[in-house]
Amino acid sequence: MLEQKNISFYTILCNFGANPIDVNVLIESCTRIAVTHLKLIYSRIQKLLISDSLSLEDLAIDSIARLFAVSPEYNKTPIENAFHNWQPKISNEDEAIYFINKIVSNRVEQHVNKMLRNSDPFFAKILTTVEHYINKSSCKKLNHFGRICVVNENIFEITDTVINDDEFSVLPANLFLENKELFPNLFNFLSEETEHFPAIPLNSLVYKLKYLNVQSFTASEITASHLPKIEIEEIVCAGLNSTLKKLGSDYIARYKISDEDGDLFKKALTDIAEDLKNGGVSPGLYKYLQKHSEELSKEDYRKKYHNILEYLLKLMKNEIGEMLAGKKM
Incomplete structure (x- = not known):
């Protein structure tokens, strides 16, 4: 989270660009937030960081860079455009801080997913099909502290802890075998057998499915009751x-x-x-x-x-x- 000190992020966003020093302060703050989110998902991105030239801070900067690049379409930066179009309208410092954390965590997740797709074709294929299935079911995605989670469509906020990657990786394999029951099985298990909120971390799910090797992940076969495995x-x-x-x-x-x-x-x-x-x-x-x-x-x-x-x-x-x-x- 952001530390306010004597900085008014609401003022900086309202007068974006008026003072270059203020913009730099905002960029530095967004970078710190991005680093924090990346640390939370480090186990998922560790392989992406196996390079002398790529650190957590490098990845954080890459993640948020587009927020501060002027868009020819709007003649303003995406973060400005998002701020002025945010609903409900942002009117104070607390709301501005919430907005910054939300938009940065979303950008980090999008950037990491893009890198994972590019580095691992199996991840890309499985993620695409899981997202297709989410859209066809009574589920939706929510961002929870930088992690995209799948929840029931009647859930509007995640109000408790979400299962971490390590715990999710050892969930019973039988929960994942039937695609039609995949989300109901996981929601029920998380509610009844754990102390966590019934929210499924999307990337953890993709890695678990890849590990189990139980699905073909072809969108045309998504309605099958039991999907064949990828060799x-x-x-x-x-x-x-x-x-x-x-x-x-x-x-x-x-x-x-x-x-x-x-x-x-x-x-x-x-x-x-x-x-x-x-x-x-x-x-x-x-x-x-x-x-x-x-x-x-x-x-x-x-x-x-x-x-x-x-x-x-x-x-x-x-x-x-x-x-x-x-x-x-």
């Missing part, structure tokens, strides 16, 4: 093999890279495929190569390897995505 191992292996063939035919066979560099890429892609099965790819791709070539500098990596590895990773993700969508296999 994660099989799909990742097929995606890797297809990408390695492309590496051989397009780069090694055509002498665009040496056999030695070809082996280096193969090892890196194999490690990346393993990470895709276990939660997503680290944004620091350099480390995948540096692990197998300790003398490789970041400068040489950027000059010789970066574009090729990014291209091959994109191919592998596309291949996996097509298999998940049922276009292959």
Whole structure:
């Protein structure tokens, strides 16, 4: 939460841009809020932070940056536009502080979800289908201290503690087996068997479903009473093999890279495929190569390897995505 001290955030928002120093104070405050929210979900984003150049503060700044970029459509920043269009209208300091916490937590969740989607095609597929199912059921999403939670549609506020990621990960598997009963089962269990509020953390649910490997997560099959499972191992292996063939035919066979560099890429892609099965790819791709070539500098990596590895990773993700969508296999 924000500490008010002698700062009036209500005044800053009402007169946004009049004093650049005040805007900087607001940005710094929003960054602190974003860092706090990221700490609450650290277990979910740890893999995203495995990079020398990405810290919690970096991720926090990336999350809120768009709030302070002037939109050509409105000729003002999104945070200004949201403030003036907020309902009910903001009229005092407490309401301004609530608004800032709410809009920052929403931006953090959106940014993290986008990164998770980009780093893990299985997460993306499952999340898309779960959200589709939420829209088709008597449920809705609420933001609770930076976490998006699924609740019954008649709930307007989460008034008690929400189950944490670690506790959710060990919930009984039988609660997740029938898609039509998924949300009712979880709501009932949380209400009757735990001391938590009947709210389901969305990302925790996605990770649990991926771990259990119980659903195909194809939107067209969402009405089935019992969904078939994703063969994660099989799909990742097929995606890797297809990408390695492309590496051989397009780069090694055509002498665009040496056999030695070809082996280096193969090892890196194999490690990346393993990470895709276990939660997503680290944004620091350099480390995948540096692990197998300790003398490789970041400068040489950027000059010789970066574009090729990014291209091959994109191919592998596309291949996996097509298999998940049922276009292959």
